[in-house]
Amino acid sequence: MKRVGVIGGGQLAWMMGSAATKLGVELIVQTPSMNDPAVSIAQDTVLAKIDDAHATEVLAQKSDVITFENEFVNLEALSLLENQGICFRPKLDALKPLLDKYHQRCYLQELGLPVPQFFALEHQENLLSKIDDLGFPLVLKSRRHGYDGQGTFIIHDLATLQEKIELDKNTNTAFLIEEFIPFERELAVIAARYVDGEIVIYPVVETQQEQQVCRRVIAPADITPEQAIASEAIARTLLDGLQVVGVFGIELFLTTDGQVLVNEIAPRTHNSGHFSLDACETSQFEQHLRAVCGLSLGNPALKCAGAVMVNLLGYETSHSDYQSQRQQLAAIPQAYVYWYGKTESRPGRKLGHITVLLNNHNQNQAEAIAQTIESIWYPS
CATH class of the missing domain: 3.30.1490.20 (ATP-grasp fold, A domain)
Known part of the structure; x- marks a missing residue:
């Protein structure tokens, strides 16, 4: 059985749980609090901040490979561990150009990718x-x-x-x-790269932000085939350039004249890919574990006409579990509700999400479902 150490114990690690069970993988998480979501699905927990390299050394002793749910780590200290033969996937060299947003912009420019x-x-x-x-x-x-x-x-x-x-x-x-890019819409694409260089790419999605926090994701995005090809080409160039093993999330702008620009890179699974848990043949979380464990990559294709994912964001400071609203959301046809089990709600905090599968690819229907969800979730 493969043992995967995960740096970070938030909802992204928690959502690896069912995939780990399916694949026969044990998860060990490094996270600072026993209340963090992934503690409930982990076989073992190293209680420490994610930038604590001494704790990561302990994590390495319990794991065959280490991956990241959170990239805010001490790369310099982790490099000493990598030099001792500890296996990180993605390798630290793939993270180095990305953690500083200015360096990230410079790197994307060097690759010839379009940026603001x-x-x-x-x-x-x-x-x-x-x-x-x-x-x-x-x-x-x-x-x-x-x-x-x-x-x-x-x-x-x-x-x-x-x-x-x-x-x-x-x-x-x-x-x-x-x-400032006066974009027509924001897009995102999830892509995974295997140890042998094989790349699979999920359908390009539209992301809708409010106050710079993702509120909704519509899959697939209502864009032209040429814009989808341009988005996929960006993903391939980036993952090949970095020699990534694992899943990356790539946020994009679609400009008013139809051009696709890179906004930001997330070197891990990403909020824009949560729809894949229920709408795709292989979720981004299973795909990531497959890549880092050296298992063959799965099919990223949609198994339905489309989907809308809505983040359930905190709108108050409280300790409620919002059971009544969650039950109403679960009653929506073809709805899948995920509750992250966080003990405290505060404005803007991601407490959970809901994905609703669509029988046809219809932007208006997706928007209407999102509005229904938000009318249930948020107080009027």
């Missing part, structure tokens, strides 16, 4: 001329540790930009500035 214009906010003497080139609004991003909209700000004027930079001086936050 950008620059690092390191020297303010050229700031005005660089901003003139981009114009307002523009996007200010923390270079590290941003996710679910954290550390990303839409800036509309110079005074606001200078105020924001000044406020964050004391935190030593490094920033990236990039052009």
